[in-house]
């Protein structure tokens with residue numbers, strides 16, 4: 230395998246000192262998934278200190294380790310010693326970005342980043358070799374890691390950029406230096422830390438300052454913040470938009486959508502095998518970004534039929550031996566994504582539609598209103614509502630009594646009620662923030678056999 234980084238690259242990019250020369254064919258921050266030839270980066274994160282796993286990584290075939298402490302390591306270990314491994318990983322990402330000559334697209338937004346990133350991976354792969362971020366790697370280590378892993382000879386790289394707090398996007402956007410930046414949506418995820426939707430829009434808009442001169446901003450025309458986002462586009466950067474107004478004709482079914490649309494002046498038709506209008510909008514964002522990169526839009530549209538749901542987000546599984554269906558959205562939740570999931574619930578063929586919702590977290594002072602405001606969407610899509618958590622009580626009280634199933638303190642208390650209620654002909658949506666642990670309800674439902 231050719232080197233991703235030569236020994237000289239590693240030393241030059243990080244300013245570190247090598248105990249012996251080694252090159253790397255990949256980069257890893259997790260010793261459990263290290264591949265032979267990887268540079269193992271010993272990061273100190275909230276979940277632990279990678280320095281404790283250097284010996285393990287080397288045993289598993291890592292070419293060497295990037296460290297800022299050498300204690301308890303064998304003398305002969307191949308190490309690249311730096312002052313700070315996080316800063317060195319960032320420097321490695323910057324080095325990889327600077328030498329990369331392919332097209333870079335960065336994706337941010339309140340919801341739909343990973344979905345749009347994966348759609349871009351699918352459609353750009355039809356046009357040239359494409360590297361994209363793993364999972365939701367979108368933070369201070371995820372973005373540099375994605376860049377560092379980009380093969381220099383790839384045609385395209387797709388980077389996801391996320392945030393929990395103000396100020397996080399701008400440095401990551403500068404590091405990624407995208408040719409094209411997409412803002413998928415502006416919605417109330419992380420409202421608790423951000424205060425207002427306008428503040429969220431302004432934070433997302435920071436990605437625009439990272440776009441290289443002559444590049445393109447791809448903005449959501451369905452957002453009421455479009456004018457504000459437009460105003461934030463620096464001079465010398467092109468603007469393209471995507472959204473519902475591009476759709477000429479669409480039919481939604483339980484398995485997906487058939488779409489005719491106009492994307493950057495091209496009339497296209499495509500089949501998307503994931504259900505829901507929000508997925509069509511994500512696909513239009515991805516196609517617009519691909520067009521902005523100069524890719525063949527028709528070829529990209531055709532490749533969309535190969536796109537499948539991302540784990541934990543809208544995967545469907547049989548319940549009761551196939552007599553009922555589960556829509557597993559237990560991975561996470563915000564107001565926008567709960568509405569989107571309820572739309573999909575409505576599309577599923579079922580005698581009865583059951584919504585099982587856990588608290589949406591990180592909404593601060595907006596929690597009560599954000600939960601209660603889902604009542605209309607629940608009424609449109611669900612026949613009965615099961616909820617858990619203190620915030621979901623506000624939604625429970627806001628729906629008509631006829632639709633109230635049970636409210637419980639947490640998912641463990643709710644699970645037996647849902648398991649006892651499920652019956653043949655049901656479609657059951659389970660959704661909530663990760664911290665609401667809705668997986669417990671999914672497990673209880675899947676344990677019911679008759």
Ligand SMILES: Nc1ncnc2c1ncn2[C@@H]1O[C@H](COP(=O)(O)OP(=O)(O)OP(=O)(O)O)[C@@H](O)[C@H]1O
Pocket residue numbers: 338339340341342343344345365367391413414507508510511542543558561565566567569570
């Ligand atoms: N455009 C959209 N509008 C509303 N909901 C969406 C949209 N796109 C995706 N979703 C829903 O939002 C949830 C998260 O989707 P996804 O993982 O793509 O978002 P993300 O922005 O990457 O999230 P994270 O911040 O967790 O990385 C899923 O439930 C998905 O179905």
Ligand SMILES: [Mg+2]
Pocket residue numbers: 342343344364365367389
């Ligand atoms: Mg994501």
